[in-house]
Amino acid sequence: MLGIGNIAKKVFGTPNDRKIKATRPIIEKINALEDEFKALSDEGLIAKTEEFRKRVAEGESLDDILPEAFANCREGAHRALGLRAFDVQLMGGIFLHQGNIAEMKTGEGKTLVATFPAYLNALTGKGVHIVTVNDYLAKRDADWMGKVYAQLGMTTGVIYPQQPDAEKQQAYASDITYATNNELGFDYLRDNMKAELTQMYQRDHNFAIVDEVDSILIDEARTPLIISGPSDDRSELYVSIDRIIPEVLDEHFTLDEKTRSVTYTDEGNEFLEQRLHAAGLLPEGQTLYDPESTSLVHHVNQGLRAHKLFQKDKDYIVRNGEAVLIDEFTGRMMTGRRLSEGLHQAIEAKEGCDIQPENVTLASVTFQNYFRLYDKLAGMTGTALTEADEFDDIYKLGVVEVPTNLPIARIDEHDAVYRTAQEKYDAIVEEIKAAHEKGQPVLVGTTSIEKSEFLSELLTKAGVAHNVLNARQHEQEAQIVADAGKLGAVTIATNMAGRGTDIKLGGNVEFKVMEALAADPEAHPDAVRARIEAEHAAEEQNVKDAGGLFVLATERHESRRIDNQLRGRSGRQGDPGRSAFFLSLEDDLMRIFGSERLDKVLSTLGMKDGEAIVHPWVNKSLERAQAKVEGRNFDIRKQLLKFDDVMNDQRKVVFSQRLDIMKSEDLSDVTEDMRHQVIDDLVDSFMPAKSYAEQWDTHGLYAAVIEKLNLDLPIIDWAKEEGVDDDIVRERLYEESDKQMAEKAEAFGAETMRSIEKQILLQTIDAKWREHLLTLEHLRSVVGFRGYAQRDPLNEYKTESFQLFENMLDGLRAEVTQKLGQVRPMTKEEQDQMMQQMLQQQQALAEAQRKAAEKITGKAELPKGVSVAGFDENNPETWGNPGRNDPCPCGSGKKFKHCHGAF
CATH class of the missing domain: 3.40.50.300 (P-loop containing nucleotide triphosphate hydrolases)
Known part of the structure; x- marks a missing residue:
């Protein structure tokens, strides 16, 4: 007997059937326009694109234009590639335009499907990003489908690693840009580390179509993208620890393959203490449980993980003396990608590779939060239905199963x-x-x-x-x-x-x-x-x-x-x-x-x-086991996202502030607000409101004003005046500091002063944000232990990270104010002294180069283009033809183009 749900499905169809049915009238309209667009010349197709752009600019919606735009695109693809899109491909294009994931089986032509919504959405002039799983596919698809866009009068760009700046800028400025998820994420982070608007690559995050969406938004979403810089070299420590790990026996650690975790047992800790004492890595009288041993414990743990959890030729391969990670999902090498927190260094020590310095995080973002920046997101894959809940929960993306063109x-x-x-x-x-x-x-x-x-x-x-x-x-x-x-x-x-x-x-x-x-x-x-x-x-x-x-x-x-x-x-x-x-x-x-x-x-x-x-029962039990693993992986990703969401709110604030600063011509109001806020904090601290004059710490305030504002003011005398309170002191400090900055602006020139303010603001924000990221990383690594005290680690993380963010902003105001207070123009004597130093450095460099040349050739080497016979350093006519970048033959130490060769 059929259940109520099954009867409803038979009468009304599944939700998927209803979505497919709704596209039929649109497809009929597109098909009805086919002869009209076939009759157009090649120039006519491009003229149609211009017409559509104009109509969109005048306020017509993309949905209204869709049938004509798809008909134009189908004809363009037919002329450029000889491929006429099937109705199911148009259907897939419609679902993508609506911001869904189109599940289409392998071989159904997803690459062509993407051209329809990409063309339609690029008519707004805001650009469309098509995201692929690797650089080969990005280049292949851009080259292949670029012919379709060119036929329709649109430009195509492709992003790839180590791309020249000018080419990358042009690719992002194209109507449709093909790129991998990694390059897009890293470019977003790099853009938000730039000092000028002209150096930024990405425009609006308007619309992205993600190919193989399950691979990119789910499989790769467990690890965030991180841009990092090198820290101190500790390669000797990794090598020393790596000598000890092979001696660790099975009873010294416990391994959990389900959670991919490995920990030392009590016996293991005792064994390690003995070996670390013997190796001189752990000082006598100090145990692994002492706070001073935290760093060493971390390294010993990473060494154990490298040996017991990471297998050569499965998790990584050694190529040209480097340990290169392998993507567990695609089996591809992830060149340039490194494990964090010293784990990659531990693997390098294990394999005897050169150990690269550890890195500190400069910027990071998860794929979830990067792709949620887009106003509209869509995706294509052969398999998404099993993960429909996650797509809906995290990205608000629906999954629609598109029927195949021919039965399977x-x-x-x-x-x-x-x-x-x-x-x-x-x-x-x-x-x-x-x-x-x-x-x-x-x-x-x-x-x-x-x-x-x-x-x-x-x-x-x-x-x-x-x-x-x-x-x-x-x-x-x-x-x-x-x-x-x-x-x-x-x-x-x-x-x-x-x-x-x-x-x-x-x-x-x-x-x-x-x-x-x-x-x-x-x-x-x-x-x-x-x-x-x-x-x-x-x-x-x-x-x-x-x-x-x-x-x-x-x-x-x-x-x-x-x-x-x-x-x-x-x-x-x-x-x-x-x-x-x-x-x-x-x-x-x-x-x-x-x-x-x-x-x-x-x-x-x-x-x-x-x-x-x-037996079918075996299939069922296996699928249940897989569903369990998928559920656990979803929980891991969800947890990662919850923690990253906290940082993401702060990241958005910092990045939008940077953007505002870069767009502003005049930041004097911002720096003035910061300065006044710093003065408020100082006065509140040393002269609390509603306190008596004898309770004021005027000596402390005097010293703090010299340090923070670079102003030597008679604050102690002011406090002795009749009727002076904290508000009067505050107003006088405002006045004096504003006067000081006005004098600096006059001495430097208004334009130079504005540039100095901008550079100081950007540099200080970047430095403070880097420090803040490191603090959050440390907080994240220990906050889990709060669970033992019956406190929710996520709530604790939210509260403390917000407090840290407030502290960062306070520190930012104080540092910017302090730096601006110390900036001053150079005196004539200082400029002369600096020029003299530079000249001496150049002469010393030229002398060193001359001596090095003598050592190699056994005789003094003359500058290029100089003839030996009759050479006279005081007579330019005997110098021959020196190169513009060569040292000047007169012996000044300057380059020829800056000395006798100057125009």
Whole structure:
């Protein structure tokens, strides 16, 4: 019997069905306009864009323009790429424009879908950001879809690491900008460390479309982006501690794989104390429990984590003498990304790499808070429904499942569970051999580099030719993925590697054409394409006859989404395909999350070696285990976000203040308010309101005014005058300090004084904010212990961080006032003295260079362009032709262009 909910679904449809139904009339309108836009010339399409821009500027809404804009964009894409968007792609574009996540299966053409809402929203002139998971995809998509935007009269930019400033500025100024989430986040932080508006890259945070949205907004959202600067070098300490850690025995620590934490036992602490005393790292008479040992305990803990939690070739690889982290979700190298709080240094010591100095945080932001800056956010992925609650809770994003263009023909088999890993791998090799022999391409998914290389060895022994795709083959990623659909191809990949590149049956035509043209540059491109397309059609049919792409997963991932992503690589656009998961009770997920019961069940059934259990119940219990892990990871991210939200409110205040300062031409009012506030605080402190004159500390106030305002005033005498109270002293201090600043402005010149105020304000804000971030980091690391006193750590953090922020603002006012009080113009004598010092330094440098040249050549070396014969340093005619940046031959020590070569 059907429940009430099921009956309602049958009558009214699911909420998803209703959303899809609502787009049908809009799609009909777009289709009705198709002939009209087909009739336009190329110039006509661009003219339409200009017309739309004008209409938006005059107040027409984007929703009103949507059917025409989408029709124009569809025609532009058809002319530029030869691709005509399907109705489901237009539907996906509509959902993205509405600020949703469009869940579209692999191969449904998400890259093209993004052009529709991007084009429509860029008509406002505020720019649109399209976010990808790696730099290769950002460049590929910008190049590929840039042709569509150019056809419509719009500009496209791409952001990548180590990009020249001018190019980056231009890319952000484009109508549509492609970039990775990391580059966008780091540029936001860098912008808020700049001293001038012209140096800032990002404009408004108007609209972002996030490709592979689940990977970016969920998988990578557990760790914040941090810009840091080096601190003191303590590499010797890491090396010394690293010598001790291998001596630690199993009974000296407890390891919890579920929470990825490792701690010393009491025996471990005793053992460590003995070893640290012996190594001279812990002074005699001092224990690890003493407050002075805090730093050492921290380093010893990080050493233990590096050895017991972080595995080479799984969590990181050593490349060119560097420990490079590997993204646990994508299997890609995260070059330049480092673990904080000394953990990366501990790993470098463990692997014998050069130890880089530890870093201090200069600025940080989480992806959650960065992407919530956008006025409108949208996303695309093949798998988002399992995380719909999190998207709604944190980003206020709805998830809409967009139907496929053609029905899915892939066969998804039940999981096969083996007793041991050895039995599982034997079965996998046999399965791959069977598929390979009949020509069926196989994509094998693994959870780590280590496992992909182990499986590669097994296949090599079995004589099966194959490709391996993991962080080590990062550069050839697109090529390997493009070949994965060829007849008989076997590709081993970490579960998420190659995401974003289509696996087409029979191979990728575009790649084949590029290869053929590279091999024979004289060949005619059209002829080459025609030949390759004919060959490809036959090969594609052979692959279909062999059963299409077979996705074989060697383990279940912690997240159901990543399993679904892998499964979705097969069966694109109605192609045949097959997927199967091979598991064992020794897999991490099964081992950590309760395989005892299953083990008992298998023993009871009396399973023979090499036999697998295949049953829907097994799938269900596994999905429950995965849902548990997903829930725990969501809690971790939510907790991180709650703490970061506290800092985010403060970050927004500081960054908006910086922006206001940079935009202001005249900050004298701001500095005056700060100065008066400092005076108020001083007077309140030394001459409390409603107190008697004999209770005043006028000597203290006199000293404080000299220190904070650089003013020597007869405050002690003022206090002795008849009828003088704290308000009169306050007014006199205002007057004297204002007069002092007016005199400085006159001495420097108004423009110079305004510039000095701006620079002092910005430098002081940045320094104070850095100190504040460090204090908050320390507060965050200890506030958890408040839970033992029955106090909520989050509330404690909120209260104390607010108090610290208030203290920071007080300190900022005092420091800016003090610095401005001490600024003064140089006297003529000081300027002359400074010039003299600079001249002496230049001469000393020239002399040192001359002596160094003598040492190398055994004789004095003359400046470039100088002829030896008849050279006279007092006669410029004998000097030949010196370079403009060379030392002047007259011996002054200055460069030639600043001396005798000056125009």
